[in-house]
Amino acid sequence: MSVRLKLTLSYAACLMFAGVMLLVAVWVFLLRYVPDRVLIIPGSATFVDGVFPIRSELLRVFAPRAFVLMVILLLFGLVGGWFLAGRMLRPLDRITAATRLASSGSLSHRIQLTGRNDEIRELADAVDGMLGRLEAHVAEQQRFAANASHELRTPLAITQTLLDVARKDPHRDTHDLDDRLRAMNTRAIDLTEALLLLARADQRSFTRQPVDLSLAAEEATETLYPFAAQHGVGIEVSAGTAITVGSSTLLLQLATNLVDNAIVHNLAEHGTVWVTTSAHAGTVSLLVENTGDKLSPELVSTLTEPFQRGALRTHTDHPGLGLGLAIVKSITQAHDGTLTLTPRLTGGLQVKVELPAAPPASPTG
Numbered sequence: 001m002s003v004r005l006k007l008t009l010s011y012a013a014c015l016m017f018a019g020v021m022l023l024v025a026v027w028v029f030l031l032r033y034v035p036d037r038v039l040i041i042p043g044s045a046t047f048v049d050g051v052f053p054i055r056s057e058l059l060r061v062f063a064p065r066a067f068v069l070m071v072i073l074l075l076f077g078l079v080g081g082w083f084l085a086g087r088m089l090r091p092l093d094r095i096t097a098a099t100r101l102a103s104s105g106s107l108s109h110r111i112q113l114t115g116r117n118d119e120i121r122e123l124a125d126a127v128d129g130m131l132g133r134l135e136a137h138v139a140e141q142q143r144f145a146a147n148a149s150h151e152l153r154t155p156l157a158i159t160q161t162l163l164d165v166a167r168k169d170p171h172r173d174t175h176d177l178d179d180r181l182r183a184m185n186t187r188a189i190d191l192t193e194a195l196l197l198l199a200r201a202d203q204r205s206f207t208r209q210p211v212d213l214s215l216a217a218e219e220a221t222e223t224l225y226p227f228a229a230q231h232g233v234g235i236e237v238s239a240g241t242a243i244t245v246g247s248s249t250l251l252l253q254l255a256t257n258l259v260d261n262a263i264v265h266n267l268a269e270h271g272t273v274w275v276t277t278s279a280h281a282g283t284v285s286l287l288v289e290n291t292g293d294k295l296s297p298e299l300v301s302t303l304t305e306p307f308q309r310g311a312l313r314t315h316t317d318h319p320g321l322g323l324g325l326a327i328v329k330s331i332t333q334a335h336d337g338t339l340t341l342t343p344r345l346t347g348g349l350q351v352k353v354e355l356p357a358a359p360p361a362s363p364t365g
Helices: 003-029 054-103 119-168 174-203 213-230 248-264 324-334
Strands: 209-212 233-239 243-246 271-279 283-290 338-343 349-356
Touching: 003 054, 054 119, 119 174, 209 213, 209 248, 213 233, 213 248, 213 271, 213 283, 233 248, 243 248, 243 349, 248 271, 248 283, 248 324, 248 349, 324 338, 324 349
Parallel strands: 233 271
Antiparallel strands: 209 243, 271 283, 283 349, 338 349
């Protein structure tokens, strides 16, 4: 049975039930109080032993008409219920058509249901929102796949060119060729590992355990101190206890990427990076700020996209892979957190990661 037929039968049944209850009410509150017989004047039309059988006569007249009325109510309930059910289910047909188009690969179609803001309208709006997010996600994945293919092809193409040149010139310096091949190979390995890390974060395939962001921040800064000193960048750390739940490896990678990004995209001389961790009501945060050129909000909004290197902000010979902040974004989302990028008024960037705080430990007894 279709939903429309079920609704139709339900409407008809409710109407029939209401009719029966009405007849019962007429009997209980009216006919039962009518006397069985009454005295009449002799010589009238109906005369039986000087009394008129009023109740039986009323029942004889009322019963057929009540039956006809119930049949009319049944027909009205079926026809009216069929019409009303079709009208109520018509928006669901539009929702079904939209989902079928989406399943066939067309994500641009929208239901755009008008009318009152009822449950069906809310469902249609929710489906429209889901289709919009799916379309954006698919477009992002397509761009990512195209960019990843391009990035992976570049070192391979350069390697092939170097090998071709070496084959044509056997007297070429092999040490220079070896250095360049090693550099290209290292870049390809780094890019592949970054892509794998990004995929791992997106899939949320990791074990969750309590992690102190302050320890991750301190380890990341200690590891990158030589790199910062090499480029004349100072690091100031203010690490307050900030315990969340997640992957210690991924969160360490998150902190490392943020500090590394702050070092690379800094002033040419005498730059500074500030790293702060703190705990709040229900959340913990990692804040990384750096000096640098003034950035526009439009540029900042694109920095978490894969392979957006922000070349205009770079003042070092470390071009990066363009995946640092993209990995930070994926790790943050995998830990149900939020990532906020804000340009500093005096130049540089402020990056804030907020994650849910770990629940308080249960007392042992």
